[in-house]
Amino acid sequence: MAIMGFTRFIANGSTHDASEWEKHFNTESLLRSLALEVLLGFSDGYFTLANNFYVYQNGLDSEQFVFIPADVDTTLGLTIVKMADMLTGNYSTFPGFNKRSLMPQLLQVDDLKARFEHLLQELSVHVVNPSVLDPVIDATVSMIRRDVEWDATLPRLNPFGIGFDEDIYPLDRETIDDAMSHTVPVPFDLAVNGPVGYLSLAGVVWTHHHRLPPSQQQQQQPTPRLRPHPTLPQQQPSAPSSSRQPPEGMLDPRIPSLHTINTDNDNSTSRFRQNTFEDRGVLVPTASSSSTSEQRAGRKKKARVISTRK
Incomplete structure (x- = not known):
């Protein structure tokens, strides 16, 4: 069977030739999907649980497969x-x-590694970017608000539990326990605007602080659009990281053309480090155009999230 040949090919990792990989897998579909897993923080996908994806055989007699993300x-x-x-x-x-063979083997191929890192940059600039996502988030919030309000009136009938083998899955027990202990419902607007204050439910905080030149960052405190809910636990400021170097042999993916808010030299952002994505260097363009600045000049600093707990 073609799938057996493909798994043997991955396990052996005997070639650094991108064209040989392409015979077995549509590498573009794979690299795009896995780059998005990283950028979106997908915690129930291929990397984390080997879950929520399909591999489609590209023709009855084909040896090539296409990666399709799901859910x-x-x-x-x-x-x-x-x-x-x-x-x-x-x-x-x-x-x-690096839990499974696929990605470590694939990144041994220089052309495929370069393509993966290029996709991280391109998707950061053109997709996972506040100027692109904010209108989508606003429209989604408007579309689902009444359904969220209705859903909150329904009785909670199904138990929720998670079991796992820590040797197989990189789940975090502290985060799981936090998810299971939510006794205070998170208000919808707080879940949208954040920060929420849970290990397992943080939200995505976007602020105009991202777009300030470095000389002004120290003078600005990123302010959420809504105050934290008084009944929710508050995060304490975290100490700046002492080292942000990649493991030996791995290229640091913090793209030079993107501006990184680094807690090593920007203590003003460190209080958000535990519960936001604002320290993700690959998410924020180096500079915004004047039109973007003018468009957003009248808007308050934002805290944003798409996903909410039910």
Whole structure:
């Protein structure tokens, strides 16, 4: 069977030739999907749980497969893995990134590694970017608000539980326990605007602080659009990281053309480090155009999230 040949090919890892990989897998579909897993913080996908994806055989007699992601609900601040490992600015620390053979073998191929890192940059600039996502988030909030209000009136009938083998899955027990202990319902607007204050439900905080020149960053405090809910636990400021270097042999994926808010030299952002994505260097363009600045000049600093707990 073709799938057996493909798994043998991955396990052997005997070639650094991109064309040989292409015979077995549509590498573009794979690299795009896995780059998005990293950028969106997908905690129930291939890297973390080997879950929520399909491989489609590209023809009855074909040896090539196409990667198809599915069910991307635990993203953008809703997680069952350790969020801090998603926020380092180094894709190799993403939970489960090196757990299975596929990605380590694939990144041994120079052309494919370069393409993966290029996709991280391109998707950061053109997709996972506040100027692109904000209108989508606003429209989504408007569309689902009445359904969320209705859903909140329904009785909670089904129990919720998660069991896992820590040797197989890179889930984080502290985050799981936090998810299971939510006794205070999170108001919809707070879940949208954040910060929420849970390990497992953080939200995505976008602020105009991202777009200030470095000389002004120290003078500005990123302010959420809504105050934290008084009944929710508050995060304490975290100490700046002493080292942000990638593991030996891995290229640091913090793209030079993107501006990184680094807690090593910007203490003003460190209080958000534990519960936001704002320390993700690959998310924020170096500079915004005047039109973008003018468009957003009248808007308050934002805290945003798409996913909410039910």
